[in-house]
Amino acid sequence: MSEQIVNNILETVEFDEDGYMVDPNAWTPQLGEAIASDLGINLTDRHWVVINFARKEFEENGEPPTLRRITKRTDVNTKELYQLFPGGAAKTAAKISGLGKPTGCI
Amino acid sequence: MSDNGNEPRKLAIICSKGSLDMAYPPLILANAACMSGIEAHLFFTFWGLDMITDSKMDKLNVATVGNPNMHPMFHFPTFIGAIPGVSALATSMMRSEIEKLDFPPVREFVEMVMDAGTKVYGCKMSMDMMKLTGDDLIEGAEVLGAMEFLEIAENAQVLFV
Numbered sequence: 001m002s003e004q005i006v007n008n009i010l011e012t013v014e015f016d017e018d019g020y021m022v023d024p025n026a027w028t029p030q031l032g033e034a035i036a037s038d039l040g041i042n043l044t045d046r047h048w049v050v051i052n053f054a055r056k057e058f059e060e061n062g063e064p065p066t067l068r069r070i071t072k073r074t075d076v077n078t079k080e081l082y083q084l085f086p087g088g089a090a091k092t093a094a095k096i097s098g099l100g101k102p103t104g105c106i
Numbered sequence: 107m108s109d110n111g112n113e114p115r116k117l118a119i120i121c122s123k124g125s126l127d128m129a130y131p132p133l134i135l136a137n138a139a140c141m142s143g144i145e146a147h148l149f150f151t152f153w154g155l156d157m158i159t160d161s162k163m164d165k166l167n168v169a170t171v172g173n174p175n176m177h178p179m180f181h182f183p184t185f186i187g188a189i190p191g192v193s194a195l196a197t198s199m200m201r202s203e204i205e206k207l208d209f210p211p212v213r214e215f216v217e218m219v220m221d222a223g224t225k226v227y228g229c230k231m232s233m234d235m236m237k238l239t240g241d242d243l244i245e246g247a248e249v250l251g252a253m254e255f256l257e258i259a260e261n262a263q264v265l266f267v
Contacts, residue, residue, distance in 0.1 A: 071218075078222055081222075086143075087143045088143025089141055091142055092143075106209060
């Protein structure tokens with residue numbers, strides 16, 4: 001995505017000062033792509049396994065999953081999770097998935 | 107990930123306790139650090155070595171002596187904690203809570219933080235005292251002396267548990 005397109009898409013929703021979407025229900029996959037692009041991450045199928053699982057958990061339970069739950073319920077293990085979402089996997093994955101700041105410890 | 111705009115944050119925790127209740131604080135902090143993009147280092151010394159010794163890490167017990175505020179469920183006086191079987195009971199209660207809450211047991215937690223990028227070190231001096239070698243530790247743990255650890259901990263926020 002070009003920077004211009006990314007900025008255009010990002011401007012359609014509100015982010016808090018830490019870079020998390022204010023309204024998780026306003027997320028779309030295209031927004032996810034734009035946020036990832038802004039963070040310098042190129043999304044692959046493996047990223048989408050995690051993002052889709054996190055969104056599904058959020059929609060079903062009202063809360064995003066912990067990283068451990070992601071590794072237990074998908075075939076993405078801890079090492080891969082940290083490679084896919086560098087710079088603090090919990091924070092990065094939450095930002096790209098349009099979910100709020102992570103609060104869990106595990 | 108940098109919070110002060112200059113250098114990435116680093117956390118170095120010295121783990122000196124080998125009881126089950128004291129195993130979790132450093133692991134939770136190291137995990138939280140990794141999740142936030144903070145570089146984490148865990149230095150296990152003395153009883154803390156039990157947390158990364160292959161033959162001991164699945165068998166940590168709760169210390170029921172020396173904590174005058176011991177609870178939950180009921181407050182029991184510290185002398186009761188010394189009666190044979192009480193530590194085992196407290197340990198089994200804690201393990202059961204850990205399982206109910208789906209927290210990882212110590213071994214899985216150590217492996218998880220290592221997979222997340224935490225560096226794990228055994229203190230050479232304590233290992234010599236306890237007659238341990240690198241082979242006795244969990245795979246991936248390094249053996250270091252205090253001076254080397256302090257070099258690694260330069261500019262890190264250091265905690266002693």
